[in-house]
Amino acid sequence: MRIGIVGATGAVGQETIQVLKDRRFPVTELHLFASERSAGKTTETAFGPVTIEAFSVEATRAMDIVFLAVSGDFAKEFAPAISSAGGAIVIDNSSAFRYDDAVPLVVPEINGRRALGQTLIANPNCTTAILLMALAPLHAEFGVKRAIVSTYQAASGAGAEGMTELAEGAREFLAGQPVTASKFAHPLAFNLIPHIDSFQDNGYTREEMKVLWETRKIMEAPEVLLSCTAVRVPTMRAHAEAVTIETLRPITPAAARAVLAKTPGVQVTDDPAAKLYPMPLTASTKYDVEVGRIRESLVFGDTGLDFFVCGDQLLKGAALNTVQIAEILI
Numbered sequence: 001m002r003i004g005i006v007g008a009t010g011a012v013g014q015e016t017i018q019v020l021k022d023r024r025f026p027v028t029e030l031h032l033f034a035s036e037r038s039a040g041k042t043t044e045t046a047f048g049p050v051t052i053e054a055f056s057v058e059a060t061r062a063m064d065i066v067f068l069a070v071s072g073d074f075a076k077e078f079a080p081a082i083s084s085a086g087g088a089i090v091i092d093n094s095s096a097f098r099y100d101d102a103v104p105l106v107v108p109e110i111n112g113r114r115a116l117g118q119t120l121i122a123n124p125n126c127t128t129a130i131l132l133m134a135l136a137p138l139h140a141e142f143g144v145k146r147a148i149v150s151t152y153q154a155a156s157g158a159g160a161e162g163m164t165e166l167a168e169g170a171r172e173f174l175a176g177q178p179v180t181a182s183k184f185a186h187p188l189a190f191n192l193i194p195h196i197d198s199f200q201d202n203g204y205t206r207e208e209m210k211v212l213w214e215t216r217k218i219m220e221a222p223e224v225l226l227s228c229t230a231v232r233v234p235t236m237r238a239h240a241e242a243v244t245i246e247t248l249r250p251i252t253p254a255a256a257r258a259v260l261a262k263t264p265g266v267q268v269t270d271d272p273a274a275k276l277y278p279m280p281l282t283a284s285t286k287y288d289v290e291v292g293r294i295r296e297s298l299v300f301g302d303t304g305l306d307f308f309v310c311g312d313q314l315l316k317g318a319a320l321n322t323v324q325i326a327e328i329l330i
C-alpha cells in the first residue's frame with residue numbers, strides 16, 4: 001500500500017514509521033511529509049533512507065492511507081481535502097475530529113468495527129487510549145458507574161520539543177543554572193505541572209475534559225461519570241494514571257485481574273511482593289499497557305477498585321493505535 005505520514009519528523013511520525021516496519025504492514029511506497037523546514041532532508045528510517053517531502057494535498061491524495069501527525073488546526077484545514085472522494089483514507093492523531101459525530105474515534109480492541117468503511121478516522125487522546133485499555137473491559141464486565149483519574153504524563157506527550165526541553169532543563173538544573181521553559185508553562189525538570197492544554201470555564205483543563213468526552217464516545221457510555229486531574233511529570237516517555245472506579249456490579253481484585261489478564265493489549269503487572277507494578281521505564285517502547293496495584297477501594301468497598309496503569313503514549317496513544325486502525329482497513 002502507498003503510505004503517507006504527515007508530520008514524519010515529529011515524535012508520533014517517527015514512531016509510526018517504526019511501528020509500520022515492526023508489524024510488517026504491507027508498505028509498497030512510503031512517503032514522508034513535513035513542513036517546508038524539513039523538506040528535502042534525507043532521513044534514515046527502518047525502511048532505508050527516505051527524503052522528506054513538503055506537504056501538499058495533491059501528493060497525499062495519491063496515497064492509499066495517510067497518517068496525520070500534525071496539529072489539530074492543520075488536520076481541520078487539510079484532512080477533509082485529503083480524504084474526500086477519490087483521495088486517501090486519513091487516520092488523524094489530533095483532536096480536530098474526535099468530537100464530530102460523523103467521525104469514528106477508535107481504539108481497535110474496543111470499537112474497531114467503527115473504522116470499517118470510513119475514510120476519516122480519529123485517534124483518541126493518548127491518556128484516554130491508555131486508560132480505556134483497562135477501563136473498557138472492566139466496564140463490559142462490571143459496569144463502571146463513576147471514575148476518578150489522576151494522570152502522570154510524560155514530556156513526549158508534548159512532542160519532540162517537549163522531550164528536548166526536559167533534557168535541556170535537567171542539564172540546566174543540575175548545572176545550577178536557571179531552567180528555561182517555552183513548550184511547558186513552567187520548568188518541567190524536577191517539577192510537576194498540573195496544567196495540560198487550556199483551562200476551561202469549569203476549572204478543568206481541556207486535556208482533562210477530553211478524557212471524559214472520549215471515554216463516553218469510545219465506550220458508547222454517555223452515562224459514565226468521570227473526573228480527571230492531568231499532570232505533566234518529568235518522565236520522558238509513557239503516561240501513568242491512578243484510577244478509582246465505582247462499579248454497578250460487585251467487583252473484586254481477583255475478578256478484575258482475571259478480566260484484564262485475558263484482554264489483548266493489556267499486561268497485568270501486579271506483584272507488589274516482587275516489586276512489580278506499572279512504571280514508565282518498564283512500559284516505554286512496549287505495545288501492551290501495564291495494569292497493576294489492583295486493590296479494593298477503601299471508599300467504595302465491594303463495588304470499587306483502585307488501580308494504576310502505565311502505557312507508552314507514543315505507541316498505544318498514537319503510532320501503534322493508528323497502525324492497528326489501518327490494519328482493520330486492509
Ligand SMILES: NC(=O)c1ccc[n+]([C@@H]2O[C@H](COP(=O)([O-])OP(=O)(O)OC[C@H]3O[C@@H](n4cnc5c(N)ncnc54)[C@H](OP(=O)(O)O)[C@@H]3O)[C@@H](O)[C@H]2O)c1
Nearest residue numbers: 007009010011012034035038069070093094157159160318
Ligand atoms: N506526542 C504524543 O504523545 C501524542 C499522542 C497522541 C496524539 N498526539 C497528537 O499527534 C500530533 C503530532 O504530535 P507530535 O507529538 O508528534 O508533535 P511534534 O513532535 O511537534 O511533531 C509535529 C510534526 O508536524 C510537522 N508539521 C508542522 N507544521 C507542518 C506543516 N505546515 N506541514 C507539514 N508538516 C508540519 C512537523 O514538521 P517539521 O519538523 O518540519 O516542523 C513535525 O513533523 C498532534 O496533533 C498531537 O496532539 C501526540
